[in-house]
Amino acid sequence: MPQPASAKPLRADTERTVRAILEAAERVLAVNPAATMEQIAEAAGVARTTVHRRFASREALIRALAAWATQRFHEAVEAARPETAPPSVALYQVTANVLRVKVSWGFAMGALPTDDPEVSRVHADVMTRCARLFARTRDAGLLRPDADLDWARTVYYALIHEAAIQSPETDAAVDALATRVVDTLLHGVGTPASG
Template sequence: MALPASPKPLRADAERTVRAILEAAERVLSENPAAPMERIAEAAGVARTTVHRRFASREALITALATWATQQFHEAVEAARPDTAPPAVALYQATANVLRVKVSWGFAMGAFPTDAPEVARVHAEVTARCAQLFTRLREDGLLRPDTDPDWARRVYYALIHEAAAEAPDTDADVDALATRVVDTLLHGLGTRPAP
């Protein structure tokens, strides 16, 4: 998982420090969104000056955190191979992968800054990949022929959001939630009329 791009590449030790700060920021800000930079530095095991040297402001830290989480979100979708795997397999794998990111990086996933170009670019790319997957699901008969893929994708996002709110503890819990999301999307909640 790559760290947010910076003007010049970081040395390995500096990259580890930035990662420790971002991971600490996620933990601390998930518990208290108003926590000061000093608390994040303490949780990361670094000096406050180190955090300020890497991130000029609290907003810069949150933007970096959101950018990093967005990149992980992108990687989660790409790992499901939405354009080459069988559509049902890709849907399930993307669901499980994205749930893991949303649970692990809940604060960051909710902190998408609207003015961060990299976040917007990656988010648009993920949306396009999901749109392709939903078109494939419809073409393969997993969604009704009259299904609007955009509407289905938006319903899917809402299902994932609700599933992530359950904060599953284990991979088995995430897998069970992914199965529930996919089953709800593809089969709904109502009973089928008798033939």
């Protein structure tokens, strides 16, 4: 779990409890964004006082949830090895990994604070990696040499967003959607122009 630089590392049992609370918060808040700390505690299988001991307020819990999801998002991109894997493999793997995070942490990803420096740093790093991956994808001949990479990334992000809304429930469904996103990005939905 992300900790401020000045914070002491959490003990393993405390970290498990915090993770259980955050996972329960995601499940409960995704269904009912107005859910109380007590409802979250019940879903996590802990006492309300335990939740309050770890998170001073509902807002602090939501901020921690957003920070947790941001870390998962960053790890998802890193795990795809966007700088070293072959571009087609990296593009597919980033897509599948990010879809998994967006589906699993949908409430938290929607609650990301725009004024949090760590969230901003992580998103800037992800955008930089994505820009380099798209340049590698173009250089490998998967995108047209004259492709507008900024526009291609904008379309790609929109495709991932729309795919995540489909709420795939299995890994196979996520994989199928990732394949559709990449195929749509690289090949579109129209017929090739005859000429």
